[in-house]
Amino acid sequence: MEDKKALIYDCAKELFSAKGFKDTNISEITKKAGMAVGTFYNYYPSKEKLFMDIFLEENAKLKQACFQSLDLDQNPLAVVGQMLKLNVEGTKANPILREWYNRSVFEKLEQVYREENGVDTVDFLYDSFLELITLWQKQGKMRKDIDSKMIMMIFAAIINVDTHKEEIGLEYFPELLLLMTELIMKSLMDCSEY
Template sequence: MEDKKIRIYECGKELFGAKGFKDTNVADITRKAGVSVGTFYNCYSSKEKLFMEIFLEENARLKKNLMESADLNEEPLRVIQGILVRNQEGMKSHPILKEWYNRDVFGKIEKLYREENGRSAVDCFYGDSLELVKRWQAEGKMRGDIDSEMIMAMFAAIISIDTHKEEIGLANFPQLLDYMTEFIMDGLTRRSQ
């Protein structure tokens, strides 16, 4: 059964990457994997569940590469700005990860997945970033009077605002994101009084 699950996963990944979430169905995946629809449902409760598993693995891979390629000894503002820019580029260029920007699709999938698995299941970036924030706090590069979990919520807000750029205004969005990041980081790197 494990062999069939791997085939379903790999075929799903290939089809989601080529056709997108909406245009891929379970029958396409099972046909390509050479398994029955019943076998699919023995492995995954839904197409959404398979997609989220694939999305999370690809997202974790991107975030790991971002953290490994960043010079974490630079000033926090430069590190965060660089990670945010490379994250956005990586998300938009990856055929599966770019579904994040399709709120009609991803909002429903993410909600379902969070309900089944909890918030931590979709926060791929959280662990390494939290440790980095704690390190910066210990080194005096970031305020220690603000809980590290709250700082992580601020970073999540910066990342999530990208899904609302049409509402904010496309003409102003890139500069707005830079300013917001700068202002948040400026506030976080000021020494506590």
């Protein structure tokens, strides 16, 4: 059974990458996988759910690759800025991840994302960043008056602003995230009064 699910996943990923979310349908996915449409529903409740599973895996791979290529000897602002820059470049280069900014499909995707609590898929980065923040605090590079876990929640809030891009205006993303993060990081690095 897992082989069929993996085949559906792989075929869908190929089609979504080539044609996008909107122009790919379930019958094309199952035809490519060599199975009946009804079989699809044994493994996925909807095209949106399948796409979100693929999206979240691609997003996690990108975040992990970005983190692994960071120069952690830089100051916190440079490290976080580098992470965001690498993430933006990786998102633009990946046709699956680019769909997050496709005005005609993101509302459906965001709804599934919220329902699935997709931020959990990048939890593997939480421990790494938490250790880094704790180190920066010990080194005097980041404020110590704010608990390191609270700082992680600030970062989570930055990430979740992305799910409100329509309300804010798509034309401002991802530049808004870069500027907002820079301002927050400068505040977190201002250790002079703390």
